[in-house]
Amino acid sequence: MANKLWKGDGAGCRCGAHGRNECGCPNADWTPSEVYRIRDLNIALLAKQFVMQTKIDNLKKYLDAKDELLACYRLGKRPSETLLNKLEKLNKLIGESNG
């Protein structure tokens, strides 16, 4: 039964042992399968966290650029092309990440 598992919980065991202490198989994997599931979940969560942090960073940059644009209007100053391009680029990035 144990050798039907692909990883952990006795995968690779051919002696019918019930645990690591009974097993003499050189390639048996007695790591709890939960450890593999938790590792996979951790990788998925880290990837998701990275995506979320990137979105947050882009939103912060967008808000900073908006503040800069508002300041221009308050001062009656024409916003620079650089600022307008930055806003356009960030707006696009935010739009893509929501889609």
Ligand SMILES: [Zn+2]
């Ligand atoms: Zn075994």
